[in-house]
Amino acid sequence: MPKVRSLGLGLRSNLLPFAALSFIVFLVGALLGVERVTVPLIGHQVYHITQSWTLSFIVSFGVTKALVNLGAGRWSDRIGRRRLLIAGWLVAVPMVAVVLLVHRWWAVVLGNICLGANQGLAWTMTVTAQLDLVAPRERGLAMGINEGMGYLGVAATTVLAA
Numbered sequence: 001m002p003k004v005r006s007l008g009l010g011l012r013s014n015l016l017p018f019a020a021l022s023f024i025v026f027l028v029g030a031l032l033g034v035e036r037v038t039v040p041l042i043g044h045q046v047y048h049i050t051q052s053w054t055l056s057f058i059v060s061f062g063v064t065k066a067l068v069n070l071g072a073g074r075w076s077d078r079i080g081r082r083r084l085l086i087a088g089w090l091v092a093v094p095m096v097a098v099v100l101l102v103h104r105w106w107a108v109v110l111g112n113i114c115l116g117a118n119q120g121l122a123w124t125m126t127v128t129a130q131l132d133l134v135a136p137r138e139r140g141l142a143m144g145i146n147e148g149m150g151y152l153g154v155a156a157t158t159v160l161a162a
Contacts (some may be wrong), residue, residue, distance in 0.1 A: 011142065014133040016072025018142070021133075022149045024085070028123045030128025031092070035115065036154070037161040039108060047105045060109045061116040072139045073128070081129045088121025123150060 011018060044052040067128045076084050095114035127146045134142045 009133065009135045011134050011138050018130055018133050018137060018145075021130050022145055025123060025126045025146050025150045026153040027124070028119060029117070029150035030157040031153075032119065033154040033157030034161045035112075037158050039112075043105065043108070047108075049105055053105070056105075056109050057112045061112045061119070064113045064116025065120040068117050069124055072120060072124040076125060076128055079130075081125050081132070084121055085125040085129070088118050088123075091121065092118035 023151075036044045039057055040054050043057070044051075054162055072084065091114055095111040095118070098114070099111040101107075123146075127143065130142045130146055
């Protein structure tokens, strides 16, 4: 039986999986960037809701993401980071269907609840997985790269969507 060589912890020795996870975070941020520009416009122009009612989609996102983040660490230890990351992307699928097929503001809010769960699982699992790959002294750098890639995705798609 061939012996499997362990690369061990470290950013350099795990550059490819770390970069793949960074790209996933960029995509998670990109989804959020597009949504933050388009949904308020849709709320005003299509659903004719007030500016204060427009905040309901942001509140629904934030509350959902916070609650999912509370459980994500424990869940990842129980069922695994990869499975939870995949679940995070699967929970975003209904968001697209609900927003495209149901033309009511409550559907936008429901879609945003799905997006909050997606962000709570997908973004949280990527940073957790990235921290698993690096040495303890590189964890701050790993967190910085993760956040930087996510918000670079938000910024890039916000500019493109605007």
